[in-house]
Amino acid sequence: MTDALEDHRGTVSIGGRPITNLRFAVDIDGLAGNECELASLVEQLDKASSNFGTEISAQKTKIMANSKEPSKKEIKVNGQILERVTKFKYLGSIITNEGSKPEILSRLAQTTAALTKLKSIWNNTNISISSKIRQLRSLVMSIFLYACESWTLNADIERRIRAMEMRCYRRLLGISYKDHTTNEEVCRRIVNAIGPHVDLLTIVRQRKLKWYVHTTRSPGLAKTIMHGTVNGGRRNAGMTTRRMDKI
Secondary structure, three states: OOOOOOOOOOOOEEOOEEOOEEEEOOEEEEOOOOHHHHHHHHHHHHHHHHHOOOOOOOOOOEEOOOOOOOOOOOOEEOOEEOEEOOEEEEOOEEEEOOOOHHHHHHHHHHHHHHHHHOHHHHOOOOOOHHHHHHHHHHHHHHHHOOOHHHOOOOHHHHHHHHHHHHHHHHHHHOOOHHHOOOHHHHHHHHHHHHOOOOOHHHHHHHHHHHHHHHHHHOOOHHHHHHHOOEOOOOOOOOOOOOHHHHO
8 A cells, every 4th residue: 555655645634634545454445535536546556456466356446425526537447447336334334425324224223133133032031131131232232332433423313322222121121012111111120120220322422432532642543533624615414413513
């Protein structure tokens, strides 16, 4: 990657620092301010890869634009046109130009699916409520909390998180919606079983704050991105909630 970027001059700047790529093991994200710049970056990376006997996979490489302007330029690797997408998965999380909502909705769906798969545990009357809650937290809630430190929350998302948590507890306690049991009563039963506990939304907020403090105290790229601003004017969606608004 160093060879590919030797003569490359990127226009994407965060906090005054040019950022051309994000790397984790073999996963690489190239960043560019326009299509011509991206095409040049891909070409240089392709040439550098060939010098080491490797090549870029056109099937695994995607392009995502965060712009109101329609994309026109074709970018190729080994003669193959790279596919343009509106979202992609990076390090297990969904990245889109719509913010955190698609990723959070995906996590909610995965959590619900995991809850359903473990119905034999929830239906087993020989397992205590406290044991079921521990199973719920370790096998189900952990799926939802993956990478929650980077999420941007708003009122709608917070409502969905609360509803999902209550759905999990109702399933665990064997409470049907036909029973007309209030959320307050559900919480009371959970407290009676395990004592005072931290709700799921509070855990998300705590993890976000912990990550913020960690990156703020440690100099490096993460701190620059966390506190820096991106040149280019107003956000496309106007006054959409930003991650820092909820810290």
